[in-house]
Amino acid sequence: MANNKTGIAVQGRKHWAKRNRTGLYYVSIWLIGMAVFQLYPFITSLYYSFTDYGIFNAPEWVGGDNYVRLFTLDTEFFNSMRATLEYTFITVPGKVIFALIIALILNKKLKGVNWIRTIYYIPSLLSGSVAVSILWKVLFMDDGFINSLLSVLHIPTVAWLGSPHTALLTICLLEIWQFGSSMVMFLAALKQVPTSLYEAALIDGAKKTTIFFKITFPMISSVTFFNLIMQLIQALQNFTSAFVITNGGPSKATYVLGLKLYTDAFRYFRMGYACATSWIMFAMMLVLTLILFATSKKWVYYDN
């Protein structure tokens, strides 16, 4: 009996080992790609951040000089950090709130709601592309569509991209406009909220705002949390819009860390220095994400 049991166990292990091997073969391409194109650069960039490495010369160990220089000598670093954080703190809440409002509207039983959902999702399909950045530039140029519209309405025009005070906000608007993905997730979450909760609240005479804050928001808080994390990481890595629309200007108002990193690496050929910047970006993301996780215990509700 015991032998029989052992035999079955051995056979089971063999079966699972074989299944695992087959599975591994299937995912091996992805694993190799991940190791070569993500893991290897990730690890080597940490090493390079402690070296003086131009793309034309071999890396030379300089210890923490790059980090010291960033925090003590590089006047652009803090400006870039400020621009990145401003961009993040405007776009992340802006996009999430906007996506939630639209999702709440589209969750109602409206005529042709599926078409409306599709139309609202379209900007997200263009997410991060150069083409949509160029479109934004043309829209907000001094003589662009938006200013032409303001002129027709006899409203004073705005130097959207020309003024250091408005350029960053204009770029933020592009990011907020691409709210489709977050909206779809909110819609899915809203569909999951049991209608019995709303019915009970209505019977108790609850107001709409009370229903939203006491039922809807807690029930979709896990999706809100997920959206916040994803948008936060995406915002901190912003590059394309700042590069294509304003190229960091005017007067460095949109010179976000992603753009500084690119400039140091590919225009000034200071790869080691750029790697140090990228690790600081990584640390920023880590800290902000951990803070969000720490606060999540107080406001995120998991149904299960």
Place this chain on the structure above:
Amino acid sequence: MNKRIISIVLAALLASSMVFAGGSSESDGTSLRFMWWGGDDRNAATTEVINKYMEENPGVQISAEINSDSGYIDKVAVMLSSRTAPDIMQQNVDAVPDFVSRGDFFVDFNEYPELFDTSAFDPHFLESFGTFDGKLLAIPTGISGLAMVANNAAAEACGVDLTQQLSWDSLFAEGVRVHQENPDYYLLNVDTKILAEYVLRPYLRQITGDKFIVDEELRMGFTRDQLVEALSYIDQCYKQGVFQPAQESATFKQQTQNNPKWINGQFVFGFAATSNMNLLMAAIPGGSFTAVKLPLAEDRVTDAYFADTPQYMTVYSGSKNVEEAIKFLNYFYNDPEAQLILGDVRSVPPTSTARQVCADNGMLDPVIMQAVEYAQSMNGTSDKGLSTNPEVIQIQEDAIESVAYGTATPEEAADKAITLINDFLSRQ
């Protein structure tokens, strides 16, 4: 077992498709890659010359890699460092000294006298532009210089005399007058990049006689007070309406020809290299233009402005077909048919034979020719090198932007620029 075999085969197929996705190698003949940037005219002419050469040399296949000016230097840098550069590359004049200092990337044309004929080039021009430590590593594509072009209609409307030699002071006074008398008009169509190249560096060099950075001594070629003076000049030009407010012109950086005020004839002068002047002129269909002399300080040490080349052509030292690449460039520069096709798409041609071909066929714009003559009459020498290093140019532009937008006084901007330049020099 079957699953295992299928999975292994699929994995191998996928892996091989990734590895060989770059395309198959040429089995016959010689294959070359030629990369450049340019507008429609240049692209069409260059492509036509490539096709003619391939017709005459059936064993040669040349693939054109046409790019935008934007990000071109970055792309070349990455290609050179990763040893994936095309065989033939058009090069930015400011970038080549930097590339040459960082490695042995380019072929010395002097080693191939039987393949590349330099007899139609002015030897002094080749010596000044393209020769590095006695090696002819880059061939100039034309003769050009910085130029100032006037829109005749705007000049007439504002009463600006186009025959006078402007000084910095008279330029300023004229600009203030024009804007006061015609608030919709500005004297100069500029951006911060133009101001660094056409105003800041020449202004300082005319005072000091030195380049912005003296490469040999690794020092700045000016004092703090001199930099403050130059930045104050720019500051006042913005404040007094000589230049259009930076907020309004910002979106036309590096494309001043698209500024609606230029198109509507509300700027008197535009700045451009002679190789790009046609863009400014083409933006005003039916307009008439005059090349005018660039501003010179009355008590200058040097004119600071100079004639140079708009681009270079180089052959990559890692090319497997160096000789064929040089043969093609010889055709590109010296063949009469190629010269006729190319005309002045890269400014006034650098060879006497091509200039003759262009003159015989009436292909050279008289305004551009006049601008080139003015540039050649200036006694300045090229400031290529550390003064035009991308990092240093960025420092110059940032200083100008900070006074243009009023985020810093000229003194503060100068102090910051000097700190950054000293930091840059300490790393050289």
